[in-house]
Amino acid sequence: MLRRVAKGFTLIELMIVVAIVAILASLAYYNYSRYAMRARRADGRELLMRVAAAQERFYTNTNGYVIATSNIGLTPPQGLGLGVTSAGGHYTITVGPGSSGDALSFILSANPVAGDVQSHDVCGSLTIDNVGNKGASPGTTTNGSCW
Numbered sequence: 001m002l003r004r005v006a007k008g009f010t011l012i013e014l015m016i017v018v019a020i021v022a023i024l025a026s027l028a029y030y031n032y033s034r035y036a037m038r039a040r041r042a043d044g045r046e047l048l049m050r051v052a053a054a055q056e057r058f059y060t061n062t063n064g065y066v067i068a069t070s071n072i073g074l075t076p077p078q079g080l081g082l083g084v085t086s087a088g089g090h091y092t093i094t095v096g097p098g099s100s101g102d103a104l105s106f107i108l109s110a111n112p113v114a115g116d117v118q119s120h121d122v123c124g125s126l127t128i129d130n131v132g133n134k135g136a137s138p139g140t141t142t143n144g145s146c147w
Helices: 011-062 069-073
Strands: 091-097 106-112 126-129 134-136
Touching: 011 091, 011 106, 069 106
Parallel strands: none
Antiparallel strands: 091 106, 106 126, 126 134
16 A cells, blocks of 8 residues: 655644744844834934034034023024934923033933834933033933944
């Protein structure tokens, strides 16, 4: 008698392949989400640098910085996009007095928009001051990984 050879896959072989694909997909998704967070951080950094440059131009003309979001209502300098969101819509800017506590220093913060996926980023709020010191609000990461 001729013996028939089974063709195809067994259920166990198929389940092993499905498990391997699931593991690879979970690793790929985790790495992609971390990459997306880093890419969106550039949106906040760009806005911070643009506003810091506008602050320096304003200081050149007035010998003082804009240190409160509320006082930019009086002829805001061009490019000083305070109170607005970044181009990608992931960060908003806040400004406050720096180390001296008056208009001779400032600190800018790019805060993730509440409810946005970027609010789960480990770097949190990005900051820069009038001296050029850059940082992140939680303080758990170094400048190199957030900036």
